[in-house]
Structure formats: structure tokens, C-alpha cells
Amino acid sequence: MKRRDEVLVGIVTTIALVMGFIGALWLARGGLKPGYVLFSKFIWGAGLKNGQPVLLAGVNVGFVDDVMLRPDGMLVVSMRVRTEYKVPKGTTATIVPNGFFGDVMVALKPNQPTPENFAAGDTIPSGRSTPSIGDVLMRVDTLAGHLSALSGALRREYVDQKGLTEIRETVVRANSLFAELQKVAANQDVELTKTQAALRRVANAVDSAQIHATMAEIGSAATSIKTLASDLRATTARLDSLTDRVTNGKGTATQLLNDPGLYKDMRGMLQRLDSLMTDFQQNPRKYIKLSIF
Template identity: 25%
Template sequence: MKISNETKVGILTVVAVALLFIGYSFLKGNDVFSSDNTYYTSYQSVDGLTASKPVLVNGYQIGRVSKMTLQPDGSILTQFKISSEYKVPKNTIARIASTDLLGGKAIVFDMGNSTELAKDGDMLASGIQANIMDKVEPIQKRVETITIKLDSVLTVVNSVLDDQFQEDFKESVHSISTSLKNVELITKDVEGLVGSERKRLTTIISNLEVITNTFKNNSGQITAIMSNLNTVTDKAAKLDFQQTMDKANTAMSDFQTIVDKINKGQGSIGLLINDEKLYDNLNNASQSLDHLMKDIKEKPGKYIKLSIFGKKGEE
């Protein structure tokens, strides 16, 4: 059977129209050959959301935005086509979310925990996630503020870090380096001294240990000695100190009485000390005796005469 050209053209036209319809429906988010469930929600602002945008759950696509209609109150009624194989709880929230930094939008289903499932044609709760740029903007402002402050600080630092400061800083670093080297030398000297005196230190420590052990081993005797010392101290403390002081005061009083009598010329010693005539007579007698002794030495024959024949001579 021969098909005419007109028939062929007609068939091709029908096929082309069908493909055009299917493609147009697909671009609008409608899958002609699948049985999808339709859900609705209402937004006050869609902020760049358009038809055919994906519907995601944890980043996985389960459907598309199929239609958007402006309502008299200014809200936007949005229709979703979700594959019937996916069960959507009734308390699921459909949020408008950004998918990239360029402002791409999508619907993200925040799956609820209700055991009751949403039915075809049900309304879902709506929500809008914060834009990535909205989150970045406060951070950007803070970074700009910090950058301005940092620039001011660097300006001040540059004004302080002049050539003289840099030179002083270099000298300070050099001084610190020299000090550290000196400390290192001192440490080496100390180590050498300790090494050379190690035997003596060991001997001293050994002697201290012996002394400590001796005290430890003779602690009983030391305790007895301390007890005896306490006893002697107690006995000395118990002596009649007041009686001794009274006796000393009496003796001093008697001695003062004797001195007073001497000063008044009473008694032999008082007369001897206070009688000037007695003193003068004794002094004169002493002088006369001294002259006599000198005269005897010089002229012994005047006082002593001897005779050869044992007779007294005549004067």
C-alpha cells in the first residue's frame, strides 16, 4: 500500500506537536508519562524561585516545581510534582533555599515525623531558609571593620617603627644574645665546679647522713639530757632569789654605816683619816727618822765608839 506524501506530512506534524507538548510540559516540571502526586504551598516571597526548579530532600531530587500563581492577597501559590514512590509526611515543611553563591533557588523538603502522610492535592507548610549571602554579609561587615582597624594599627606601628627604633631593637637583640651566651658560659663553669667537687659533696652528704643517723639512734639519750637540763633549770628557778637580794642589801647597808663613821672621824681609822694634826706629827716623825738614818750612815762614829783595848774612850 502506497502512503501519500500528504499522509506522511500529517503524521510527522502530529508527532512534532506531541513532542513539543511533551517537551514543554517537561520544562514546566510536568512528567507526562509518570503518575506524580501534586502538593501545594504558599509563599509571601519566592525570591527568584521559578517553575521547573528541583525539589530536594537532603540534596536528592524527588520532584519539581510545576506551577506558580500570584494570588489576590499578594502571596504566590506554588505547585509541586512529587514522584508517587516517595511518601511525604503531612507535617513536612517546604522551604525555599539557595543552592549556590550565584543565587540559584530550589525547594528543600524538611521531612516531618508525622505518621499521617500528605495526600495528592494537600497544602504543605512553607518556609524560607536564610540566603547564603545573607549569612555571609554580617561576616563581611565584621571583616571590613577588622580590616579598617588593622590598617589603623599598622599605620601606628609603621610610625613607631622608625629607623632609630629598628636600630635600638637590633642592639637589644644583640645584648640579649650576648647575655644568653654569658649565662651558658656560667652554666658550664658551674657544671665543671660541681663535677670537680662532686667527691667532696658526696663526703659531706655522707657525713650529714651519719650525723642524722646518730641523732636518730641516740634520740633516747638526747631526750634524757634535755629532761635533766629542764630539771636543773627548774631548780635554779626555785631558789630564794629574794632572800639572797635581802642579804646583799643588808651587807651594803652595814658597809655604808662603816663608811659614814670613817667620814665622821669615829674610830681609829676615822681619826687617822680625818685628824690633820696626827697626820702632820706622823709626817714630821717620818722626816726626823729619815734625817737620823742619813746622819748615822754619814757619821757612824758619832753614835758608835769602839776601843782597841776594850775600854771606853773619853769623849
């Protein structure tokens, strides 16, 4: 009798544990909360499974109710959203990582607030999925490979082929060159100082009295030149006045310059005088008569 009671207690306990576990899963999936179903489509390999959370703008609003695998390479995911939450139009569904252990969840990202919402049974368009932990680790592994190759090349160039030694030698030679340049600069400074001193001695050796006398003579010459220029201007003015009187006046000189008839008369008189002289030379007896007793 005692043995039988123990068996019954064990069976009841096992059933209670199983029911409690099933009830916990049911509650976790919103068993006591009514909701409506929305759908979305993703490509194969998304990593979705039943019970994963559904977030709307970062707020948990439901869970993945079912995942149906289609032969065309798509996953039809049904999501149960609690009744108090409405998904606005323009929202896209993406799969995002959930933690560091490869788990994922569905993130509903609204484009902007709008009074229009998805109704039960509508399909939410899928957006661009964010990189998963595996993708990130793959990229990190690729980057680590590149860094390893780079470090190996640096080691070969600067360690195996004595590149660091050459760099040190170059630095030493550069320091030596800088020291030589500093010496040259110091020597040039000394030479410049000597040159400046010599220039000062030459400047001091010049007789200031002689310089003043020369400047006075130059000033006197400039004054004479100024006086000569004034005289030339006065003479030019008088010549201009005389020329104007000859050109525009009524005197004999003006008539000689401006009267064409007088010019013709004088030219005719000169021609007749020339003819007379020619005739005189040819026939002097015509004009001179000599009688001798």
C-alpha cells in the first residue's frame, strides 16, 4: 500500500511539472493575452523560430507564432501582436540579433507616425536585415587575417631585412647633418656680424661736411636750372606773341607772309631783274656808252 502511494505521488508530481512547463511556455507566448496575427516574409537562413520576441520601435509587442518554410526560398513568418498595440502603415520588419549567443528577434520599424494601421492578417514588408553575430565574427576574422598579413610583412621588412637598423642609421646621419648645419649657421652669423661692423666703419669714415657741401652745390644748381627754365618760358612766351603778331597783324611782315599778290609781284620783279642782268652781260654797250677824246 505504501509502495503504491509513492508511485501515485511520483506520477502526479511528474504530471504537475510537465503541465507547469507547458503552462510557462504558453504564458511566455502570450497564452493569456488575446492578440491578432500579422505576417512577414524573409529569405532562408534567417534563424527564426517559434516564441522569439517581436519588437515595435523597441517595445515588446508580441512573439513569433509560426515559421513556414516555402520551396521558393522564402520563410513566411506569422507574428502574434497583442491587441493593445497597433502597427502603423509604412512599418518594415527586419531580423536583428538578440544577445551574443546567436539568437534573433523580429524588429518592426515604423517609417513615421500615421493614423493608418495594419489589420489582422496583413503582411508587413521586410526591410534590410542587420548583420548577425556570425557576420560580424566573420568580418572580424577577415580583418584579423589582414592584420596578421600586415604584421608579417612589417616583420619581414623591418626585422628580418634589418629595416629598423637602417632607420636608426638614417636618424643618426640626419642628426649629424643637423649638427653640421648648425655649425654653418653659426659661422655665417659671425661673418655677417663682421660685415656689419665693416659697413659701420665705412659709413663713419665718410666726411659729413663734404656731404653737406655737395648737397648745397646740388641745391644751387637746381636753383639755377629753375631760373633758366623760367627765362626759357618767358622767351618762349615773347616768341609766341611775336609770331602771333606777324601772323595775325596788319604790318608789312604780315602782308609779306599772307598776301599772295605781293609775293607774285616780287617774283615777277626778280625775274625781270634777272633778265636785265642777262641782257646787260650780253650787250653792255646798249646800256653804257664811252666816248674817248
